[in-house]
Amino acid sequence: VPGDRTAFHRTITADPLSVRAALADFSVSLTRLGIAPEHVETLELVVAEVLNNIVEHAYRDMPAGEIGIEVEARGGVILCDVTDGGAPMPGARLPQGAHPGRGTTSDDLPEGGYGWFLIRGLARDLTYARIGGRNVLRFRIDFPPSPAEF
Amino acid sequence: MRLTTTNHGGDLLIAVREDRIDAAVALQFKDALRTASENAPARVVLDLSQVGFLDSSGLGALVTAMKALGPDRRLDLLAPTPPVQKVLRLTRMDSVFAIFPDEASAFARGAVARAG
Numbered sequence: 447v448p449g450d451r452t453a454f455h456r457t458i459t460a461d462p463l464s465v466r467a468a469l470a471d472f473s474v475s476l477t478r479l480g481i482a483p484e485h486v487e488t489l490e491l492v493v494a495e496v497l498n499n500i501v502e503h504a505y506r507d508m509p510a511g512e513i514g515i516e517v518e519a520r521g522g523v524i525l526c527d528v529t530d531g532g533a534p535m536p537g538a539r540l541p542q543g544a545h546p547g548r549g550t551t552s553d554d555l556p557e558g559g560y561g562w563f564l565i566r567g568l569a570r571d572l573t574y575a576r577i578g579g580r581n582v583l584r585f586r587i588d589f590p591p592s593p594a595e596f
Numbered sequence: 597m598r599l600t601t602t603n604h605g606g607d608l609l610i611a612v613r614e615d616r617i618d619a620a621v622a623l624q625f626k627d628a629l630r631t632a633s634e635n636a637p638a639r640v641v642l643d644l645s646q647v648g649f650l651d652s653s654g655l656g657a658l659v660t661a662m663k664a665l666g667p668d669r670r671l672d673l674l675a676p677t678p679p680v681q682k683v684l685r686l687t688r689m690d691s692v693f694a695i696f697p698d699e700a701s702a703f704a705r706g707a708v709a710r711a712g
């Protein structure tokens with residue numbers, strides 16, 4: 447089908463340096479598709495947060511396993527499929543992604559928890575499933591991304 | 597983690613000489629910032645002009661550094677690049693940190709008073 451294309455496909459080890467290398471390749475692939483730098487930067491940020499969460503949480507109590515990343519570009523939409531063999535999401539559901547600093551002052555501003563806030567704000571149609579012992583996260587990012595839910 | 601520090605008219609200017617502040621370096625960044633801002637004066641200005649990518653772990657390190665300075669000292673940000681500005685804006689950190697576009701405005705007389 448014209449317009450349907452795999453933009454990026456990679457299996458990496460769940461560690462921070464492999465994530466960094468994959469993100470660099472991801473950005474190059476998107477740039478080659480003609481996506482503007484400012485949108486590439488935003489797409490990279492969302493995928494970075496998703497991958498970081500897997501490294502830090504899903505594989506926290508076990509040796510680093512694999513993360514599968516599949517990205518398809520269709521017109522002004524990027525479809526991402528990220529799978530891992532780590533621990534399931536707590537409660538088998540995605541974090542709500544509220545701003546961690548809600549109701550706080552700068553003195554007691556939390557030092558973490560901004561990742562899901564960014565993902566929730568920039569990605570659309572987030573779905574999570576546990577399939578065959580793997581976490582499967584799917585989402586869509588429109589570009590130019592419209593952070594309407596912030 | 598490469599940071600360079602300069603005394604700038606009584607303020608401490610810390611320049612980050614890294615392309616990315618991501619999960620791979622966030623802990624080192626946090627430690628390096630702590631070391632660099634030990635015995636800091638009342639104002640620390642962090643030059644982010646060379647940083648092209650900041651994720652939530654890097655952002656967490658900025659919050660840690662700000663809180664470590666305590667209530668009597670402040671951490672201001674200098675010249676964040678567009679992708680870093682975007683993260684600061686989306687997470688509403690642009691209302692937590694004073695952000696200056698260039699050295700001239702960051703170190704102008706009265707810059708801190710205007711930043712609030």
